[in-house]
Every structure is written in structure tokens, then in C-alpha cells.
Amino acid sequence: MATGLFASSPSAASLDSILAAVPYCGVAATPDDLWQRWNLDPWLIAAFGGVALAYLVHARRTPGPIDSRRSTWxxxxxxxxxxxxxxxxxxxxxxxxxxxxxxxxxLTLVAAPLLALGFPSARARPWLAGLAFLLALWLWHYPPVYAWSLRSDLVYWVMQISLIGASVALWQAVFATDSRQGERIAVGIASTVHMGLLGALLTFASRPFYQAHWGSTEVWGLSALADQQLAGLLMWVPGGVAFGALGLAAFLGWWRRADASQALQAGSISTGKPITTVATSATP
Structure with a gap:
């Protein structure tokens, strides 16, 4: 059923319209010109400079000393x-x-968690951040929408910004140290499952879905189907490992805090200290 959702009935006209458009990054790279194809778009570099400047200004205006560790992340x-x-x-x-x-x-598994550690803690509910990440991941890898990102620079940047933004929000939510530990564990597990599902769908599909790459893979020694299967493995394995480890870390953190709380309560009983006082002091 999922394969049917991704499969489309390609036509020569639709394929020609995709190939006729020049993507934001230019024509497809070949082994001969790959290392000459740096994207030195001045608008992109200026945007990144603006983000760095805004972060620095905000850090300097925040009361107290600058958190060097957060700035490094x-x-x-x-x-x-x-x-x-x-x-x-x-x-x-x-x-x-x-x-x-x-x-x-x-962007989602390396840059996003580093940025999440560098930004102030978010107050968004973990399930909301997880839902935003799920929608962004599946939407932008749905073949017709993905093809649209290759025909429009605006759509391309909406894709990249929304993926990064949803990923940062997700990592911020699961890195948080508030009382929503169970919700963060559930979101980490759910993210592992749905990313693995999308990766498996791409890996085990019997036909290639992404028309825009049908004529550009052979020069790299891959068929369009093999290229798609490799993409599925890249999504399935690293994504599953990252979010699986995150969910496990959150669970172990919850377990340690539960053990510490029980130990404090046991100590309070033996010393005659009120349990309510200990429970309050053990709350994250």
C-alpha cells in the first residue's frame, strides 16, 4: 500500500518538464567536474552570516556571562x-x-542536534516537534513534491529550511530536562520507527520513484533503482541508530532519576525526614 502511495505513472511529458528545469544547484554533477561544483551563492553565504550575527548579538544581550559551551555547539x-x-x-x-x-x-542528524544544543532550551511539547519532523520528512520525500523542489528555487529552500527547523525542534524537545521524560522517550521511538519505515520503503521498492534522477545515475555506476535503494539504507540505518540511541538514553536517564528518587525516599524514612520534602527536591 505504501509503495502504491509513492508510485506514480510517469509520462514523457512530466519527465521532460522535470529535466527541462535547472535546479537551484545547477545541472547534475559528473565525476569529471564534481570538485569544481562548489555552491558559492552570495545570498546563501549572506544568510548564514546573518544567522551567526543574530546569534552573537542575542548572546551578548542575554544577562550573565556568555555560555561558551553552548556557543561552541x-x-x-x-x-x-x-x-x-x-x-x-x-x-x-x-x-x-x-x-x-x-x-x-x-542536516537532520548532525547539524540539527548541534544547533539544538547551541540554542536556548525550547518549551515546545515533544509530540508537537515529533509530528512536525514526521510531516517534513515524509512530505519532502514524496516523489511529486520532491520533483517540485527541483523545479523551483523557492520550494527547494522551503524544503531545506523546514527540514532543518523541524529537526532542531525535535532535538531540542528530546534534549530537554523537564518532567516530560515519557513523552520524549515515545517521540524518540516513534521517530526511529517512521524514519526506518520510509527507509525500508525506498530500499525494498521494486521500481525507482524519482524521475528526476533516472538519466543521471548511470555515469556514477548506479541504476536509478540501486541509487534509491542506497538512499533508503542511508535513511534507515543512521536515522534508526541516532533516534534509537536517543530514545535509549532518555529511558536510562529516566531510570536513573527514578532510582535516585527511591533511594532518597528510603533514606528519608530511615532518618525520619518527611517524604514529601524529598520528593520535591528530587523533581527535575
């Missing part, structure tokens, strides 16, 4: 996101769907 995430968008990955992703998915995994 932000700088690392900022640099990873910039490199993912200006490096030859941009043009390579026009040729191979697997490289596009790899770029998205770098």
Missing part, C-alpha cells in the same frame, strides 16, 4: 549546515537521490 552546527549546502554535495545531489538523502541526514 552552535558554531559547529552552523559550520556543518553551511558545508552541507555550499559543498559539491549540492550539485552531486542533483545527480543522485542517495546523495540528496545523505545531505538531508547530515
Amino acid at each position: 552552535f558554531a559547529l552546527g552552523w559550520a556543518v549546515a553551511l558545508l552541507a549546502l555550499i559543498s559539491p554535495l549540492c550539485a552531486w545531489a542533483v545527480a543522485l537521490f542517495s546523495v540528496r538523502v545523505g545531505q538531508h541526514m547530515i
Whole structure:
């Protein structure tokens, strides 16, 4: 049923319309010109500079000393996101769907958690952030919508910004240390499941879904189907490991706090200290 959802009935006209449009990153890269295909778009570089400047101004205006550790996390995430968008990955992703998915995994699984650690703690509910990430991930990998991102620069940037934004919100939610531990564990597990499901769908499909890459994979030694299967594995394995580990870490953190609370309560009983006082002091 899922395969039917992704499968489309390609026509020569629709394929020609995709190939006729020049994507934001230019024509598909080849092995001969890959390392010459840096994306030095001045608007993109200026936008990243503006984000860095805004972060620095906000940090200086925040009362108290600047948190150097938080600033370092932000700088690392900022640099990873910039490199993912200006490096030859941009043009390579026009040729191979697997490289596009790899770029998205770098943005969502590497840059996003670093940025989340660099930003102030969010107060959004974990389930809301998880839902936003689910919608962004599945929407932008739905073949007709994905093809649209290759025909329109505006749609391309809506795709990239929404994926990064939803990912940062998700990581902020699961990194939080409030009392919603069970909700964060559930969101981490759900993210593992739905990303793995999408990866499995791409890996085990019997036909390629993404028409825009049908004529650009052979020069890289891959069929369109093999390219899609590789993309599925890139999404399935790293995504499953990252969110699975995150869910496990959240569960272990909850378990340790529960043990500590029980130990404090047991100590209060033996010393005659009121349990209500200990329970209050053990609350995150």
C-alpha cells in the first residue's frame, strides 16, 4: 500500500518538464567536474552570516556571562549546515537521490542536534516537534513534491529550511530536562520507527520513484533503482541508530532519576525526614 502511495505513472511529458528545469544547484554533477561544483551563492553565504550575527548579538544581550559551551555547539552546527549546502554535495545531489538523502541526514542528524544544543532550551511539547519532523520528512520525500523542489528555487529552500527547523525542534524537545521524560522517550521511538519505515520503503521498492534522477545515475555506476535503494539504507540505518540511541538514553536517564528518587525516599524514612520534602527536591 505504501509503495502504491509513492508510485506514480510517469509520462514523457512530466519527465521532460522535470529535466527541462535547472535546479537551484545547477545541472547534475559528473565525476569529471564534481570538485569544481562548489555552491558559492552570495545570498546563501549572506544568510548564514546573518544567522551567526543574530546569534552573537542575542548572546551578548542575554544577562550573565556568555555560555561558551553552548556557543561552541552552535558554531559547529552552523559550520556543518553551511558545508552541507555550499559543498559539491549540492550539485552531486542533483545527480543522485542517495546523495540528496545523505545531505538531508547530515542536516537532520548532525547539524540539527548541534544547533539544538547551541540554542536556548525550547518549551515546545515533544509530540508537537515529533509530528512536525514526521510531516517534513515524509512530505519532502514524496516523489511529486520532491520533483517540485527541483523545479523551483523557492520550494527547494522551503524544503531545506523546514527540514532543518523541524529537526532542531525535535532535538531540542528530546534534549530537554523537564518532567516530560515519557513523552520524549515515545517521540524518540516513534521517530526511529517512521524514519526506518520510509527507509525500508525506498530500499525494498521494486521500481525507482524519482524521475528526476533516472538519466543521471548511470555515469556514477548506479541504476536509478540501486541509487534509491542506497538512499533508503542511508535513511534507515543512521536515522534508526541516532533516534534509537536517543530514545535509549532518555529511558536510562529516566531510570536513573527514578532510582535516585527511591533511594532518597528510603533514606528519608530511615532518618525520619518527611517524604514529601524529598520528593520535591528530587523533581527535575
